[in-house]
Amino acid sequence: MKIKKTLAVILASAVIICSFASAIFSAKAKTQEIILNTEIINTTDGLTDKNWYFFTPQQSGMYTFLSYNRYLYAEAYLFEVDGKNYNQLAYSNESPNYQYYSQPNKYQFCLSYNLEAGKTYYYAAGWDSERTSGEMKVKLIYEGDTIDYLEVECDAQLTWYTDGKWEKDEQGETYFYYNYSKIIQNMTLKVHYKNGNVSTASAGAATVDGCTINYTQNQSQTHWYPEEDEKYTANLITVSVLNKSVQYNVKINQSALFTYHGAVCDYISKEPVAGASISINGSERAISDENGEFSFASAPGVYRARVASQTIIPRECTISVDVNSEKNDKTKTPIEVVNCDYVKDGIINAKDYSYIIKNFDSEKAETEGEKIALLINFTAEKYNAE
Numbered sequence: 001m002k003i004k005k006t007l008a009v010i011l012a013s014a015v016i017i018c019s020f021a022s023a024i025f026s027a028k029a030k031t032q033e034i035i036l037n038t039e040i041i042n043t044t045d046g047l048t049d050k051n052w053y054f055f056t057p058q059q060s061g062m063y064t065f066l067s068y069n070r071y072l073y074a075e076a077y078l079f080e081v082d083g084k085n086y087n088q089l090a091y092s093n094e095s096p097n098y099q100y101y102s103q104p105n106k107y108q109f110c111l112s113y114n115l116e117a118g119k120t121y122y123y124a125a126g127w128d129s130e131r132t133s134g135e136m137k138v139k140l141i142y143e144g145d146t147i148d149y150l151e152v153e154c155d156a157q158l159t160w161y162t163d164g165k166w167e168k169d170e171q172g173e174t175y176f177y178y179n180y181s182k183i184i185q186n187m188t189l190k191v192h193y194k195n196g197n198v199s200t201a202s203a204g205a206a207t208v209d210g211c212t213i214n215y216t217q218n219q220s221q222t223h224w225y226p227e228e229d230e231k232y233t234a235n236l237i238t239v240s241v242l243n244k245s246v247q248y249n250v251k252i253n254q255s256a257l258f259t260y261h262g263a264v265c266d267y268i269s270k271e272p273v274a275g276a277s278i279s280i281n282g283s284e285r286a287i288s289d290e291n292g293e294f295s296f297a298s299a300p301g302v303y304r305a306r307v308a309s310q311t312i313i314p315r316e317c318t319i320s321v322d323v324n325s326e327k328n329d330k331t332k333t334p335i336e337v338v339n340c341d342y343v344k345d346g347i348i349n350a351k352d353y354s355y356i357i358k359n360f361d362s363e364k365a366e367t368e369g370e371k372i373a374l375l376i377n378f379t380a381e382k383y384n385a386e
Contacts, residue, residue: 031122034140039068045133050077050126055140057115061242062146062193062209065092065111065123066101068137073128076109076138080121089113089121093128097195112143112197114211114242148192150246152239156186157251160226162299165283167220175223180237183250184215191241214240226254257297260321263334264288264307273339279306280319293331313338 031052032040042051057063067074075093079086095103095110103110115121125138158164164178184204191199191208201208216238224235235250264276272292277284280303286294298321308314315337322328 034123036140036142039137039139041135041137043134044126044136048126049133050124051136051138053123053125053138053140054120055115055123056120057117057142059142060117061114062112062143062211063115063140064101064143065109065125065138065140066095066103067108067125068103068139069108069135070104071127071134072105072107074107074109074136075126075128076111077124078111078113078121079124080119086122097197100195112146112193112195112209114209145243146193146195147242147244148194150239150241150244151190151192152187152246152248153190154183154187154248156183157253158182159299160252160254161257161297165281166285169220169223175219177219178224178235178250178252180215180217180250183237183248187239187248189213189239189241208241211241214238216240224250224252226252228254257299258321258323258325258328259295259297260319261293261295261329261331262286262319263291263293263331265292265334265336267336267338270336272334273309273312273337276307276309276312276337279308280304292334307335307337311339313340 031054032042034040034053034055040053044051055063065076065078067076073093075091077088078090079088081087090111090113092109092111093107095101095106095108097110098104098106098108101110109125111123123138123140125136127133127136158178158180161176163182164176166174167177168174181204187204188200188202189205189208191201193199199209201213205213207213217236222233222236223231225232235252237248237250239246239248262278264273264278265271266273272288272290274288274290274292276288276292276294278286278288278294278296280298285296285298288294300321300323302318302320304316305319306314306316315335317335320327
């Protein structure tokens with residue numbers, strides 16, 4: 001199927017545009033309803049004269065608009081209506097499968113498109129030459145299941161424990177949920193039709209030939225792992241168009257992981273803070289224990305982390321995971337956070353500020369006073385400074 005560029009952007013077709021605009025505005029008054037599998041004969045004269053037809057399918061699927069003429073160079077357009085606007089969906093002026101459809105020659109149109117049930121579409125048919133005029137014979141057929149098979153290709157890979165976030169499944173098991181949008185955006189889908197035509201969709205396309213492309217997966221039940229992992233079964237994305245589907249197995253790159261050990265303590269008292277959530281790239285990687293310590297496995301790199309809980313003021317900081325494991329033990333230099341619930345009653349109020357004042361060392365009043373000022377008039381810029 002050959003798709004023609006939108007008429008409005010083809011400067012050389014200005015005369016055609018004007019004629020089409022005039023025809024479109026009066027289309028509803030002049031169009032003829034199409035009856036499936038029935039030949040319709042009208043007369044049309046030259047390049048700018050078009051016969052208009054409308055059709056409302058009762059069932060969704062592939063429909064093909066065909067011409068059967070003794071003259072050459074027939075062409076057809078397909079439109080949908082959005083309010084007062086006619087949007088061009090497809091164009092054809094050549095039939096590569098004319099023998100399949102028993103057409104007299106390849107210079108007939110063969111416009112195939114997936115139509116949605118209950119929606120009205122408009123066809124315009126005529127000649128692709130000023131020198132041609134006369135009888136125009138057309139027919140619309142329903143092809144139903146016209147797709148032979150689907151084919152997908154993708155060169156992209158996901159990185160182990162990087163492209164995604166930690167989640168919990170229905171059984172309460174923690175697993176890494178991979179964000180597969182990177183795969184979809186780099187995927188090419190080829191739709192092979194029974195008549196030999198092939199349509200291609202890429203970069204996460206939502207439709208192909210007017211039909212919705214569905215991408216589905218079920219990581220919550222079948223968790224994804226690198227092929228080298230003993231837990232690996234399959235990392236499947238199912239791509240479907242109409243009643244045909246194909247599965248693609250996602251490749252996960254298993255890079256070397258290193259364990260990072262850290263700790264969280266109170267900004268003022270230096271006491272360990274339990275229950276603090278440590279997140280990287282929006283994904284929770286660990287929670288501090290009763291000693292304020294936490295650990296997680298990661299590929300080497302420098303990451304921006306966020307430490308937060310219901311009682312502390314969230315803080316952002318940098319965490320560096322090194323290939324030298326000895327450098328990944330940071331428990332002696334904990335991340336300091338303002339834990340506002342000092343009386344540990346689950347409520348942050350005046351009692352917590354009274355606790356701070358009561359426990360000040362008078363000899364360090366000036367220093368402690370600055371710390372109180374930080375609590376009362378807090379600035380993220382100073383708190384998150386490296």
